[in-house]
Amino acid sequence: MTNEFVLEAITREFPESVISSSEPYGMLTIEIKKDDIKKVIHYLKDSSLEINFLTDVCGIHYPEFPEKEIGVVYHLQNMMTNFRLRLKIFMSRENIEVDSLTELYAGANWMERETFDFYGIKFKGHPDLRPILNMEDLGYHPMLKEYRLEDGTRTDKDDAMFGR
Numbered sequence: 001m002t003n004e005f006v007l008e009a010i011t012r013e014f015p016e017s018v019i020s021s022s023e024p025y026g027m028l029t030i031e032i033k034k035d036d037i038k039k040v041i042h043y044l045k046d047s048s049l050e051i052n053f054l055t056d057v058c059g060i061h062y063p064e065f066p067e068k069e070i071g072v073v074y075h076l077q078n079m080m081t082n083f084r085l086r087l088k089i090f091m092s093r094e095n096i097e098v099d100s101l102t103e104l105y106a107g108a109n110w111m112e113r114e115t116f117d118f119y120g121i122k123f124k125g126h127p128d129l130r131p132i133l134n135m136e137d138l139g140y141h142p143m144l145k146e147y148r149l150e151d152g153t154r155t156d157k158d159d160a161m162f163g164r
Contacts, residue, residue: 001049001083003028009049014040029086037074037089038099044076044085045104051085053077054101057111059119060088061145069093072121074101100126118143 003023010030011018017036022029032040044051055075062069068090076085089098100123101108112123113132120141123129130136 001078001081006049006051006083006085009047010040010044013043013047027084027086029088031088031090034089034091034098037072037087038101038104040087041074041076041101042104049078050080051076051078051083053079054105054107054111055084057101057108057115059115059121059143061119061143063145065090067092070096070119070121072098072115096120097122097124099124100129102126117141120144
């Protein structure tokens with residue numbers, strides 16, 4: 001199975017869903033429309049492609065792009081051929097909700113809870129969406145890039161030392 005073959009299969013089945021594709025470090029990476037992500041992943045799992053393992057679900061935050069500020073990244077794998085695939089979706093802060101994959105992958109339960117906990121991304125249809133690592137009364141999502149990385153009273157370090 002090759003990147004070209006999988007991209008062609010997805011593009012043929014969902015021509016309106018694929019926004020862009022690339023191959024950073026050789027891994028096929030496809031940006032998908034947010035509303036279509038669940039049906040695309042369902043197709044990948046149940047089709048002859050047999051991309052049947054959800055490796056990871058994680059959030060990303062790009063505050064400099066308001067229309068694509070919040071993203072969810074899905075890493076999937078065909079365990080028989082060791083083919084790996086990355087799917088990305090993006091959304092604005094006003095519409096920070098996406099369909100849950102817990103019906104397709106039981107392992108999505110923990111990963112979606114963790115993503116909600118750190119980024120505030122709501123997963124529609126999740127059976128138990130609540131904080132999993134942070135305290136429930138924390139009141140904010142710590143991985144969003146809207147907080148200083150260091151204590152403002154410190155003079156020996158600043159955010160520039162941490163890539164900001």
